[in-house]
Amino acid sequence: MASQLGISRPIKVLVVDDSAFMRKVVSEMLEEADDIEVIDKARNGIDALRKIETDEPDVITLDVEMPKMDGLEFLQKLPELIGKNIPVIMLSSLTTKQSKTTIKALELGAIDFVAKPSGSISLDIDQVKQELIEKVRIAAGAKSKLAKISKTFSRTLKPVKKRVISTKKITAKPSISTRATGLTKLVVIGSSTGGPRALKEVVTLLPEDLDAAVLIVQHMPPGFTTSLAQRLDKLSDIRVKEAAEGDRLEKGLALLAPGDYHMTIENGQVKLNQNPKVHNVRPAVDVTMESIAYDYNSNTVGVILTGMGKDGAEGMKLIRDNGGKTIGQDEETCVVYGMPKVAYEIGGVEVVKPIDRIAEEIVRMVNS
Template identity: 50%
Template sequence: MFEKIRVLVVDDSALMRKIISDMINSELDMEVIDTARDGEIGIKKAALLKPDVVTLDVEMPNKNGLEALQEIKKHCNCQVIMLSSLTSEGSEITIESLRKGAFDFIQKPSGSISLDISKVKEELIEKIRYAKAHNQKNKLIRKSNIESSRQIKTVNKKIDAVVLGASTGGPKVLFDVITNLPNNLNVPIFVVQHMPAGFTKAFAERLDKNSKLTVKEGQDGQAILPNTVYIAPGGYHMLLEKNKIRLDLSPTIHGVRPAVDKLFTSAAEFYKENLLGCVFTGMGKDGAEGVKKIKANGGYIIAQDELTSTVYGMPKAAYETGCVDVVLPDHKIAEEIIKVVKRT
């Protein structure tokens, strides 16, 4: 008999608690061990029951999702998936929660009480399974204390632009990388982080407040400037054309829009061999085709290593193309970008 994934559901709506619990309990490999109607109760139950995964509503009375998250992480070695409605406050709390240790988030389809929450069932179930797997990986990392770093080749070429791609686990890594870059990097940086529309705006604003570089959500027709980070807006592919940003609504790639492949391929065509690309943690294989295009045009590729990736999907797919130049833990990637761009 296999051990089921134990989930605690925290939401101030009794209806949401019931629907979310039913979705989880319908899966053979997971079960809801309890529910909580607010953050305070959720904190106490997480400390007592030690669940594998907590689903945590972002906007709640008494303690909001961010406040509850911080307390839960103090007392319970579990992964937390935030459930957020697209409000200004909700998106800001969600972005900060990801930086503070939340595993990932799910957007409620139609507000705090989403009768159509079943639309995201497949996404929620998949993320619960990945969250449990990440818990198990963390235990192995704590035991081994291994740090991986693999240099395949060195580079000594002029870099005119940097492209970054990430998904699950990406917001925290991108925050750490971008806020550690200097204000005189003198190249533009383009970012695809898989997020729904609205959340990318909050992400860009959070980065801009904390970074030495200017950080903006990309806009169609926007001129490309050095020392500026452009975040692809949720719901749009971001491409580069004639020193301007172009946004389009062409079909999703790998089920996502924006897609890393779309940005990387476009940037490779524009910047040729003078492009540095980096693939971070995330589910799936988005970015692998773009990495091949960058390498075919003579560019340079960094991939995040397995140990520090929340989900080793995208970096693995990139590495398996044979086009990656260096594999690094997350905390060494900013240093490598600076070294390559400034050729120090």
């Protein structure tokens, strides 16, 4: 497997966790894979920085909360002190506090995260093990691209500067109930691995008076989508919320599909369901895109961002075949060039843009 990712030797992993038990469990899970080698363990961020100087790993697994230097501070210090771009997989428990911290970690450059199971880890150890091994492999394959991607995203670590200019003077965000409900245009955005950081780059640059409703589907488990929506809402001029059954599409409102629920649109309203997974994920981008492609046809803008697999490819093609406009993120700025690549290959992508140019392209398409 490592050779398929362009690595001729085992993937070297540094496990960072303040719990000796978790360091042992995570290491044992990873070393069950023939192509992964745990080269060292660290008890906090400071310890990890010292060990990286001795032997640089291909991937780091990182606990969220640790004494002396936690996960967020470590992510900030890694390029500052070490000058290296090493892919990081976060390990987060299913608590509100840790999910919010994990979303910030993804903004700071962590490739992905694995949600620790609630209760005893032994209850879901096989599921966690397979997910962790798969994500470490994906992260190792993305290592060579991180320097360029980090440069593209570097300004988003500072207060966001709006480059997409609104036609209105932006004041406080109005409540949903006071917004105009007349709606003719709809933007649908799909993303997976690397998505939270990419979504921040896109959504925070959309103007408050965007003449369209927005739907977002990010592959993410329950709880984390709540934190992601809250974070995007805090940073954006448009309003962002986790979608709920019966929510209506409104201009300047972005609805994020909740974890473990497919999101469809019927008569301008959100419908949520737990039908079987599509492409082994729920929510699935294709489910949402296919539910709106015929009704909104030429008034639709489909956007597919970084992610593994092919979810969203058929939905993008359906949008385009029905007269809508579509945008795919380019390979150079994708953490994983999977979903946009497949969409492009089957004819579902009309325009290819780097992540820092997608928001202005959305606005152009909505206004054209």
